[in-house]
Amino acid sequence: MSKKLTDIPNTIVFIDNIYIKGSSLQDTWDTLCKVLTKLNECEFKLKPEKCKLFVTSLDVFGFRVDKHGVNIIKSNIEPLINAKAPTNLTLLKSFLGKLNYYSRFLKNMATIITPLYECTKKDKFNWTPECESAFKLIKEKLASANNLKHYDPQLPLILTCDASDTGLAAVLSNRDHNGMVQPIAYASKKLNDVEKKYATIDKEAMAVIFGITKFYNFIYGREFELETDNAALVRIFGPTKSIPKMAAKRLQHYAIFLSAFNYKVRHIKTSLNPADFLSRTAVDVEEENINVIHSLCASTNLSNICHVNDSEMESLNWKIIQKETKKDQILSKIIRYMVDGWPDKTNLPKELLPYFNRHIELSVDRGCVFWGYRLLIPSVLRSSVLTELHRSHFGIIRMKEIARSYFWWPNLDTEIDEISKNCIVCLQNSKSPSKIQKPWPIPPSPWYRIHADFLGPFNNKMFLVVVDSYSKWPEVFEMSNITSGRTIEAFKHIFARYGFPVHLVTDNGRSFTSSEFQDFIKMAQIKHTFSAPYHPATNGAAERFVETFKSAITKIKEGGNSLAYAINLFLSDYRSTPQRTTGVSPARLMLGRELRNRFSLLRPPPLTEDIYNKVQSREQGNRETKFEVGQKVMVKDYRRDSKPWVQGLIIEESIPNVTYIVDVEGMRWKRHVNQMVTCSDLLDLG
Structure with a gap:
């Protein structure tokens, strides 16, 4: 025929x-x-x-084809939609086999039915609540499957790819003359156990290769648009750029494979990606803020994140506190009462009662009022101090601990409580109370037992987190990769700074269990303990810090700051804040002193520092020691039977601003500035 x-x-x-x-x-x-x-x-x-x-339509192989596109024949899927939950592996595999026939209509199918696939592993049927939820959801998706448009070779072709922790997805679409993107087909694939361990960028690259091979007959030999929500792949797979030499071998192979196709790669936001599998909450951060890399982090593959103090509070210091205290009506009265004596409590207005209750402990230093060691902030500056206090987006307890270490005013605790309640960033990112865990034994000294863990991918980066169990002092390293070699290099940096610990606690990651890392630990004679499998809470110190780190960095970044700024600000404040478990700051226990930070500027300098500066200024004197060539001077004369000083003319500068060559009666003398004084140019040298 x-x-x-x-x-x-x-x-x-x-x-x-x-x-x-x-x-x-x-x-x-x-x-x-x-x-x-x-x-x-x-x-x-x-x-x-x-x-x-x-x-006007044809029913072909279970599909209905008309001028609008391809759709499912509803009567054919009624047995699937009305099917009861499988009771054994045979019924489950039969259901999955029939479901796969309609995969081109089901968006995100591979991710949705992951629990069903897990149920078929090892030929053991175990129907869990997750299986029941996936079973009901996929039937709802099948019942509401959308119509797929016909492929039109005359319209622009778009291939959108994405990956999740459990699957790959691709969407083939046409863009019509009105600019509307209309899907032609969906495709998805479940990742195996090995592929699930790949890095995020490798999974995203696999999704691109999967989409191209799946729709090969549609896209080969014609130009198409490749869309991905991974910015790094845009640079690696960009057809107008060479293959990066530093890219992983797998990505280089993928790039070589893609060189046979005619495409334009384009980056799209995750929220706009129709192939998006990821069940995560999207964070609305501007793209330019994500791509900002601090020079400290960009200078090396292994970057130690230091506590660099970068604050907008530099204009607020103790001199401004001194100036505003004089203007403040309440604080000026407090100072007068401290000099002349306090009136009876019954004669005081209500706003002065909190100060009267503490009047024995109040003192004045350089025009600033103190309650013990806490500075009393004038009313006009309190909002600025509160804003700066909340810049790290710490919790209420931690903010109160910072405040109690530096400043005070009436109802301060209440105002701190209101900060978090009125901060939309804190409310959106608040977490549930932590579970109670059996604590580790208290180590006898700092850097005795340390806890380490990997954090990420977080903002497309991996970090090594190390926390000292005694002082709670944290160290954060940005890692280019988490191989054993890189991990050992990071620990060498830490051990060079603080020495070898006695005890190291980690999880069961391959970087920590490798023979190379174990040899390194044995060489340093460090006891190495692993957390229990599938129970990360055993490594509690590192796990809790990871949660705090991610939460705080996310909130600081949502304030419009770069990742490097957020990390530096967080570490600086975290190390300076008293811990709930120890009652003192990590810096005090680890270094034996407090770190000088932006809140330290609120306090006047110690009196001993002022005295030292005045004495040093007096010893140095204020004599002009700047001389120029051709200038007439009086120089010290050390000849016998001569006057102490003799006139001369500077003819050469030997050491700038220190020693000069002077012509004295035709002789060249070298003199120090302490052996020279200025004189009038009108004096006659003869």
């Missing part, structure tokens, strides 16, 4: 079926007459009851 009807346009023969199409009723009629005439000439016979003429 194919050979006999091959010359008739708009006619397709598939096995024993003949399909005829036409743009109009007359066009279809003319084609039908040609087909019937040809079949009559070849003596083919047709059964009238099997012929369907002049219909």
Whole structure:
């Protein structure tokens, strides 16, 4: 039949079926007459009851095809939609087999039915609540499957790819003349156990290769747009750029494979990606803020994140506190009462009572009022101090601990409580209370037992987190990769700074369990303990810090700051803040002193520092020691029976601002500035 009807346009023969199409009723009629005439000439016979003429849609292999596209025949999927939950592996595999036939209509299918696939592993049927939820959800998706458009080679072609922790996805679409993107087909694939351990960028790259191979017949030989929400792949797979030499071998192989295709790669936001699998909450951060890399982090593959103090509070210091205290009506009264004596409590207004209750402990230093070691902030500056206090987005308890170490005013605790309640960033990112865990034994000294863990991918980066169990002092290293070699290099940096600990606690990651890392630990004679499998809470110190780190960095970044700024600010404040478990700051226990930070500027310098500066200034004197060549000076004369000073003319500068060559009566003398004094240019040297 194919050979006999091959010359008739708009006619397709598939096995024993003949399909005829036409743009109009007359066009279809003319084609039908040609087909019937040809079949009559070849003596083919047709059964009238099997012929369907002049219909607007065709039912083919369980799909309904019309001018709008391809859809599922609802009557064919009713047994699947009405199916009861499987009770054994045979029924479950049968359901999955039938479901796969309609995969091109189901977006995110591989991720949704992951619990069902897990149920088929090791031939052990275990129907869990997750399986039940996935079973109901996939039936709802199937019942509401959208119509797929026909592939049009004349319209721009778009391939959108994405990956999740459990699967890959691709969407093939056309962009019509109105700019609307219309899906042609969906495709998805479940990752195996090995592929699930790949890095995020490798999974995203696999999704691109999967989408191209899946829709190879549509895209090979023609130009198409490749969309991904991974910015790094745009640079690596960009057809106008060379393959990066430092990219992983797997990504280089993928890039070579893609060189055979004609495409333009484009980065899209995750929230706009129709192939997005990821069940995570999208953070609305501007792209330029994400791509900012601090020079400290960019200078090396292994970057130690230091506590660099970068604050907008530099204009607020103790001199401004001193100035505003004099203007503040309440604090100026407090100072007067401290000099002249306090009146009876019953004669004081209500706003002065909190100060009266503490009047024995109040003192004045350089015009600033103190309650013990806490500075009393004037009312006009309190909002600025509160804003700076909340810049790290710490919790209420931690903010109160910072405040109690530096400043005070009435109702301060209440105002701190209101900060978090009125901060939308804190409310959106608040976490549930932590579970109670059996604590580790208290180590006898700092850097005795340390806890280490990997954090990430977080903002497309991996970090090594190390926390000292005694002082809670944290160290954070940005890692280019988490191989054993890189991990050992990071620990060498830490051990060079603080020495070898006695005890190291980690999880069971391959970087820590490798023979290379174990040899390194044995060489340093460090006891190495692993957390229990599937129980990360055993490594509690590192796990808790990881949660605090991610939460705080996310909130600081949402304030419009770069990642490097957020990390530096967080570490600086965390190390300076008293811990709830120890009652003192990590810096005090680890270094034996407090770190000088932006809140330290609120306090006047110690009196000893002022005295030292005055004495040093007096010892140095205020004499002008700047001389110039050609200048007349008086220089010290050490000749016997001569006057102490003699006139001379500077002819050369030996050591700038220190020693000079002076012409004295035709002789060249070298003199120090302490052996020279200025004199009038009108004096006669003769």
